[in-house]
Amino acid sequence: MSANSSMMKINVEELESGMVTADNVIEPGTDRVLLLKDTVLDSVMIFNLKERYNVGEVYIKKAFSASTISQEMRTEINIHQSLSTLKNVFGSDEDKPLTDFSKEASKQITNVANDLITSLYADDNILLKMHQLQSYDDYTYKHCLRVAMMSVTIGKSLGLPRNKMHDLCEAALLHDLGKRTIDVDIIRKPGRLTDDEFAAIKKHPQNGYLLLRKNGGYTEEVMNAVLMHHEKFDGTGYPLGLKGGQITYLARIITVADVYDALTSNRPYRQPWSVAEAEEFMMGGANSHFDYDIIMAFLNAFAPYPVGENVLLSDGRKAVIVSNNTNVLRPVIKIVNASGSEGETIDLYNDFKYLTLSIKAVDRDGISGEN
Ligand SMILES: [Fe+2]
Known part of the structure; x- marks a missing residue:
């Protein structure tokens, strides 16, 4: 095709999520169409173009090049794409329980983590976007995305270095992966759980840890954060009953994000708590359920009453x-x-x-x- 002024040809190394193809992308040496014209690129597509199909250059629309779309729009696109990638990787809660977490799945999680961290560093208005992700059919993968967004925001407020931030984001995205090993009837049961059902649910941190260990590509930091996200600062949590500093720092951050999201989400048996009610509850749990410093960083990052409200x-x-x-x-x-x-x-x-x-x-x- 001949290029015109509304498009430009760029090297795949320079592609970014949110750019839009200005022409079909063809696999080199064949006539197979990999992507159609007008496709909004996401990190998984970019990864495949580079690593799987060795595509050299791609025509993209100038109007939608990453430098010309607003940060807000880029964040929206990014969150939307992260959600659909997570849905693919996790499957819906109604799907067959997971017995395996593949290398391909973990590559996709890495890409989602990279994109989310980039967006969350650039965009401060994340709380609103996170609440917009709440819905009645609240699947595990949606909860995991919100907890990851919030964990990274707390990590930012704590001044966590970028490399730790990546482990934090991956662990938060995967913290409830183990729930997908448990029978959906138990996970989505609206009423009170029997002792046996509760015991089954309480296995999800270990089950998630074991899936990641079997995958072989995860650091101890990430796996331990998944394993320990239901521990409490005073030692009354599960599965290990660890206390204070025995619980890893990343796990303590994810715990705060996890509980806040559970309180402010819709449940079949109750209305969501307001931001202020949830934050009041969480302040009450500083030093018992939660690490005090992390609660302070969380409250700082998510002030319930912004100036001007x-x-x-x-x-x-x-x-x-x-x-x-x-x-x-x-x-x-x-x-x-x-x-x-x-x-x-x-x-x-x-x-x-x-x-x-x-x-x-x-x-x-x-x-x-x-x-
Ligand atoms: Fe959990």
């Missing part, structure tokens, strides 16, 4: 968030009078005369205030 107070008044305190549930607020004019500024954490005043809810309806 409209809220309803326990005394019925409305206010707007001015700034956050170390206790993110008690920020500095400015009262909004019924007329819409600004009222007094109140520091809910440091001003003791307001000890009994608290934020009741986020005021999503703005003026009407009913929610």
Whole structure:
């Protein structure tokens, strides 16, 4: 084909997720079409073009080259592609239980981790995107993606080095892989579990660890994080009953992300908790269930009341968030009078005369205030 001004030919080494093909991509030496024109590239496709089919150059649309699409759009595309890759790798919960985790599957997980870390470093608005991934048919792979997004965000807040971040992201993506070895009727049972059913569920950390060990391509750090993600800081977790520093750092981060996601997700038997309710619960578990420093980094990264948010107070008044305190549930607020004019500024954490005043809810309806 002859190139025109709306496209450019680039080396496969320069391809990035989110770029769009401007022509069919043909396997070298054959006439087999590998990708059709107008395909949005993801990391798995790029990997296959490079490593599997030895494609040299590809025509891509200029308008969609990575440098011209917004970071937000790139993150959206990335999350969408990560979700479909994870679905392929994990299978749906209704599929036959997993007995094996292949090398090909682990390569795909590595690619998803690379893409997610790149997006999460560049995009701060990840909490919203994560909540958008929540749905009633909440499969294991979706939960794993959200926990990975959140774990990386906490890791970023803790200043974790990039190489550790990769292990963290892979471990978080795979933390519940072992659930796919368990009978779906137990995993998705809406009511109370029998002792035997609960014992079966509690095997998922070991089962995930064993699948990764059999795969042979994982570091101890990644495998241990999967094994220990249900341990609790005070030693009351499972499967090993480990305490404090005996639980690896990566596992302690994933635990925080895992519990937060479980609380704020839909369950067949209960409504999701609000961000503030979940964070309050988690603050209460610092030093017992969770590592205190990690909880602080988590609260820092996911302040429930961002500056500018409209809220309803326990005394019925409305206010707007001015700034956050170390206790993110008690920020500095400015009262909004019924007329819409600004009222007094109140520091809910440091001003003791307001000890009994608290934020009741986020005021999503703005003026009407009913929610
Ligand atoms: Fe789990």
